[in-house]
Amino acid sequence: MSISAVRRLILTGLLIAIGAALSFASPAFFTVGNLMTLLQEASQTGIVAVGFTLVLITAGIDMSIGAIIAVTAMLCVNFLYYTHLPAYLFIPVALAGGCAIGWFNGFVITRFKLPEFIVTLATRGLLTGLALIIAVKDADGFVKNVFIEDPLFLRFGGAIGPVYFIIPVFFALAAATQFFLKRTRAGTNVYATGANPAAARLSGINTARTLVGVYMFSGFCAALAAVFLSARMMTAMPEFGIGSEMDVIAAVVIGGTPFTGGVGDIWGTVIGTLFLATIKNGILKLGLSPYIQPIAIGGIIVVVVVVDVWYKGFAEAVAARAARQKRLLDGEGA
């Protein structure tokens, strides 16, 4: 079994163990209501994390996801509010908005060969301002977050039976993306672009097009999450999503996709997301202060990264020793 499979297994085991421990420690944890809430929270972060995983596989980063959530949420709410058109039109508008912003990110990064961190940070600033500008204002010019009563919109934020709608959407998205990554040429190109862009280009891969596509997907996922968020809260606020980047990054990193690129998959991200949501929920259920959440998450990230890095060094040392043995057996050659 490959290292990543082992890692995933360990993580899943830990998740189950922690879940079990929490169930014993707090009676409120293992109830249908709470688990559904937990899954809903996880899905909200998870949808964005799926897109972010692809970005990370290409060794890039997208700092604008929070702002994309804000703007696309504003976009879809304003659309509903001003036009009173049926809600099934608004979803494509919001998603298209997310793709457009993602395209913009990808275009600037590849065309001008600028670092991803800087470009997406700049976009973030632009979008944060844009969200405030397009926000619905009342007669005196103050931002007034409007309340949307469209029934389809409500359905989005609601549940089928006890299961929130967002949960199966998240898992479906994750499965589809995993499939895409592992079973299509385009998916292989994403890995190649991240692992060794020079080699990828030499092999004929259009790395620029791959990168633009990846950032578009990231924007799409953020927009999808925004639709669910505003549906759940029946409104959109310019502050939506700001600060959510940390949770997304945590979920993806814990799930086993490193910043160095070329490796990673969606299953890891799914488990990482569930892990994160469980920890956060558990902390509250145990009655601890919510301020412990970021400390716990930070601590986990540090441990995860240290173990990953240590293991990588360990594996390389083992491989190097094996190679040297082989050389000695094959005969001296320097």
Place this chain on the structure above:
Amino acid sequence: MNGMNDDLLLCAGIDKSYNGPQVLSGVDFSLRRGEIHSLVGENGAGKSTLVKILTGVTQRDRGSMVFDGREIPLEHGRTAAQALGIAVIYQELSLIHGMTVAQNIFLTREPLLPGLRLIDRGKMNRMAQELIDRYGFRLRATDVIDGLSIGQRQTVEILKALSGKASLMIMDEPTSSLTAAESAQLFEIIRLLKARGITVLYISHRMEEVYQLSDRVTVLRDGRKVAVLEREQISPAEIIRLMIGRSLTGRESGNRMVRSSGEPVLEVEGLCAEGRLVDITFQVRRGEVLGFGGLVGSGRTELMRTIYGIDPFQAGRIRYLGKPYVPSVARSIAGGYGFVPEERRLQGIMGGLSITGNIGIANLDASSGRFGLVSGGKELDHARQAITLLNVKPADPDIPVGNLSGGNQQKVVVGKWLIRDLKLLIVDEPTVGIDIGAKEEMYQTLRRLADSGVAVIIVSSDLAELTRLSDRILVLRKGRIVREFAEGTVTEEDVLMASSGILQEVPP
């Protein structure tokens, strides 16, 4: 001369210059179908440029090219080259880590499931294994690249080219990181390719390989084609003569070697470093210039780094100034033992700092007073000293070193050491990237240094420089000392022959 349809490639009158000196002039070059053809020449003779033109990485200025009967336009680019079936085997440049052999072979050309746009993994692995087995390699299609040795990865590169229907395979110094067994395997592969009608263009410094493999050899020198030898005419000695072939004036017809009579400053005995050096024994004495020659990859720089204390070693003894010495960089610096590295831009200077800064940083102990505070005045003095001693131009201690010319930068690097009470100085490639005038100055500086009693070790790939500067020359090959030139006259040819393993000698 054979018929036209036997020629896969015909080049005539190829010219190329990169905004200045002419890199290739009027080169004629041809390849026959199904032959193993070697391209040889010294560093800078133009081999890699010719390869780049063939593969479309760069474009020729003038000259005609006909491949497989088709005229190739001047703008011939990479995609066109690939489409024609011209493949280059790089060391590791075009493999994707984290993926398997099969994935790498079929990258962007993966077989798809019928009707769907999904990769047929089973089929891909089968096709890859088929290819592997056809050539008799010991690989599995599902092996991950990360776990393969360099030789095996090279094989994957070759397979990748084969799967793309290559008709010409260019291999550039393919054996430099391979073990002897892996090299032998590679030669087998090459012969196999030839048997299947694929033309192989082989570029190497290693004469015995060229001798073993080639059907024909083209020799380049200073950007011109000097000769094309058929199989019967190939002999390593002849090739070397053609490669060097300078008209020899009296001065350069040979340099006298001199045995120094000073006390030994550094004594090395039985030094072994795994994978790099084997049983190195030598001494360097006060006032002598000891030169190390050898081909690229023979271990010269590795030896210098090991005796200086940068890289570790597993066996052997070193004595410095008569006392047992365990090399460490700090100890070496403190003990008057200096090292001027090969890549001065990377390892020798801090381009953003001034001359004073650069020299100052290397000599903080000399310019700081009590409590470790650095004296700006002392630093300036040191800088001025160095500038005068070495004639650095412009003579301004505040200029950022990055703005100086290559020659002057090198002087600053050397200058760092002059302030100290030097006993031994190692200089790796003293004049690389420096123009002729500055080279002369550097030679004089080094000579003066030796005359003043410092032991100087130089490493140089420039044979003329090596033979001119050195009082004694040791030649390395594959991590061992294979020859010592300590008396009589030595020519560049002699050194090159020894480096190539042709003039062996039983050590005294």
Place this chain on the structure above:
Amino acid sequence: MLKAKCMGILAAAGMLAGGALQAQACRIGYLPSTVGQALTQAWKAGMEGALKGKPNVSVQTLDAQMKAEIQVSMMDDFINQGYNAIILQPIDAAALTASVRKAEGKGIKVITLNTDTLLPHAACVTMDDSGAGHLIAETLGRTLNGKGNVAIIQSPPGAQAGINREKGFRAALGKLYPGIRIVGAQNGEWNKDKAIEVMNSFLQVNKDLDGVFAVNDNMAEGAMIAAESAGRLGQIRIWGFNGQKSTLALIEQGKIAGTAYTNAYNQGATAAKYALDLCTGAKKEAAATEIVTIPPFAAMKDTVAKIRPEERW
């Protein structure tokens, strides 16, 4: 006959027991925008005071850390765990409406503090934002003799309470004191540090600044600090809103001109009493939200002494 009597007694006993059970366990959830502010802590103290000694009542506090998404999430928590009543200070009216509706749908009584949500729920206990803003404008205008430059330090976008205070202020000035110009209005994020920044920029741009209205006390204190450092505190009349202890002290020292004091203990206690009554059935929920407004009190240097120490929070 006997069987019926037994059944009757059993039924009565059952109802009494049930009633007694119903009179028991009232779990109240308290969810302010953030736990660390004087105002929200005062509310809590008021609640605890009102509920002291009442049997089987518990109050659980959660911190929304100033983020609407987190507040919605915590509402879900309360709802899932079957709380009986929630006392909520919505960070944003629209954003929390769905949660309030969900809670009410499950029979949980929701009482909001200061900011109301858009759909009917049990009750809202609020300061008189608009009215107090009006009052402050009247007082400030009078002290300035109807002429001068005034700046406003606002609340974050969408914070209805702050918006209403500002609206009341502007309306009054516009109507009563047209000679007073509003030269600037910027978002102070409800906190002191940001208000210092905002005030500094006001001071730089306006060489003649006569008055500042900050829609909460924290921001008023920040404005005061900035004005003092610039040496212009003497020429500027600063007004805040809420009436927290620290600000009252500064009013006594003459550094801040005044604030609209609301007895937050009272407000919290009122909310808690409503929660309890609705819980036990002593009060019945109406179709529309019952709005309870706590009247403000203009605390200035000469009137601040009227606020007793035990009323200061």
